[in-house]
Amino acid sequence: MNWNSAADFFAMGGYGTYVWGAYAVTLACMAVEPVLVVLRHRRARRALGGAPR
Amino acid sequence: MIDKTHWRLFRFASPATFYPLAGKLVPWFAAVAAVLAAAGLYLGMLRAPTDATQGDAYRIIFIHVPAAWMSMLLYVVMAFWAAIGWAFNARLASVVARAIAPTGALFTFLALWTGALWGKPTWGTWWVWDARLTSELILLFLYGGYLALVSAIDDTRRADRAGALLAIVGSVNVPIIYFSVIWWNTLHQGASVSVTAAPKMASVMLLAMLLMTRAFWANAFAVIFVRTRAIALERDNHAAWANDAVARAPVRQGASS
Numbered sequence: 001m002n003w004n005s006a007a008d009f010f011a012m013g014g015y016g017t018y019v020w021g022a023y024a025v026t027l028a029c030m031a032v033e034p035v036l037v038v039l040r041h042r043r044a045r046r047a048l049g050g051a052p053r
Numbered sequence: 054m055i056d057k058t059h060w061r062l063f064r065f066a067s068p069a070t071f072y073p074l075a076g077k078l079v080p081w082f083a084a085v086a087a088v089l090a091a092a093g094l095y096l097g098m099l100r101a102p103t104d105a106t107q108g109d110a111y112r113i114i115f116i117h118v119p120a121a122w123m124s125m126l127l128y129v130v131m132a133f134w135a136a137i138g139w140a141f142n143a144r145l146a147s148v149v150a151r152a153i154a155p156t157g158a159l160f161t162f163l164a165l166w167t168g169a170l171w172g173k174p175t176w177g178t179w180w181v182w183d184a185r186l187t188s189e190l191i192l193l194f195l196y197g198g199y200l201a202l203v204s205a206i207d208d209t210r211r212a213d214r215a216g217a218l219l220a221i222v223g224s225v226n227v228p229i230i231y232f233s234v235i236w237w238n239t240l241h242q243g244a245s246v247s248v249t250a251a252p253k254m255a256s257v258m259l260l261a262m263l264l265m266t267r268a269f270w271a272n273a274f275a276v277i278f279v280r281t282r283a284i285a286l287e288r289d290n291h292a293a294w295a296n297d298a299v300a301r302a303p304v305r306q307g308a309s310s
Contacts, residue, residue: 002102009098013109018174022113022167026120029159030272034083037279044286048299 066145068285069294075278082278086271093264101258113171114258118245119266121164123273124192125227127157131199132224135217145281147213148288150220151203152280156273158196164189176240184233185241188226195223209288 003009012019065071097115104111131153138147168186169179180186199216206212229236234243246252252259289295 002099012112013103015108015110015174018110018170019112022116022170025166026116026163029163033156033159034272034276034279037276037283041279041283041286044283044290045299048286048290048295 066143067294068145068148068289068292069298071145072282072285072294072298075282079275079278082271082275086268086275089264089268089271093261093268096257096264097261101261102255107175110171110174113167114245115261115265117164117167117171118262119269120160120167121189122266123269124157124161124164124189125230126270127153127160127273128192128195128220128227129224131157132217132220135213135220139214139217144210144213144288145285147210147217148284149277149281150216151213152277152284154196154200154203155280156276158193158200160269160273161189161193161196165193181240183239183241184237185230185239188230188233191226192230195219195226199223 010016010020065074093115097112101112103109131150134146134153135150137143138145138150165186168189172181173179199219202219203212203216206215233239234241245254246259246262254262286295286299
């Protein structure tokens with residue numbers, strides 16, 4: 001393990017803002033995109049009168 | 054009905070075959086993406102040592118490089134399927150191309166975003182008009198241009214063909230991005246990992262980066278397959294296969310297929 005404490009980990013050696021700023025936006029985008037495509041697929045199924053699987 | 058000498062491969066060019074197959078594959082790709090990302094993040098964020106020169110800012114590499122690789126790879130794949138869809142009048146191929154574009158654009162944005170947040174602490178600037186950064190920004194505009202073009206033309210197949218032309222012409226930008234750090238004197242560093250030379254990084258860092266790349270790749274497959282299914286249903290909303298697929302009729306695959 002590279003870190004001594006959780007605070008150490010979140011500080012990222014003083015680069016926390018940059019590292020977590022990059023990770024937070026990446027995570028947000030990659031979490032939202034699957035939801036959007038699943039909703040689009042569901043809409044398409046419903047438009048055909050099918051089960052919204 | 055169908056000539057027996059036809060390529061078996063073309064079976065998957067039919068939405069009736071592709072739709073259920075993609076539906077079965079999506080959960081697997083999603084699961085693989087989650088497992089690989091967990092492993093990659095564990096190694097990259099917890100186990101990999103702090104870089105001697107860049108400190109912990111370098112840890113952005115575990116998302117920056119995979120996002121940048123995917124942005125280029127997806128563009129090539131999009132242009133390929135767009136071209137197939139145009140050349141062979143293969144409708145599903147055009148659908149796949151359209152399904153790839155938003156995901157490719159997203160990875161391009163993420164490559165630029167994470168790059169800016171990496172550039173500030175290491176170069177002292179968020180952005181510089183260097184060849185690598187500028188050509189990656191052009192890639193974002195190409196994705197955006199493709200999406201705007203295909204949505205602006207009402208006739209679906211005409212839109213597919215126009216989009217294919219843009220995608221094919223724009224693909225010249227991909228090698229420019231890739232080789233920009235060799236062809237020009239850029240602030241952006243050269244490749245840390247290449248096919249021809251030994252990687253210039255510690256093996257745990259390299260492993261974490263490769264795991265994250267595979268995770269992004271699996272994630273892209275899952276998302277693109279769901280979007281392909283959605284677009285295929287939207288387009289073929291009067292076709293028998295679409296109604297069968299949605300109704301989950303017992304005759305999922307005819308005996309003749």
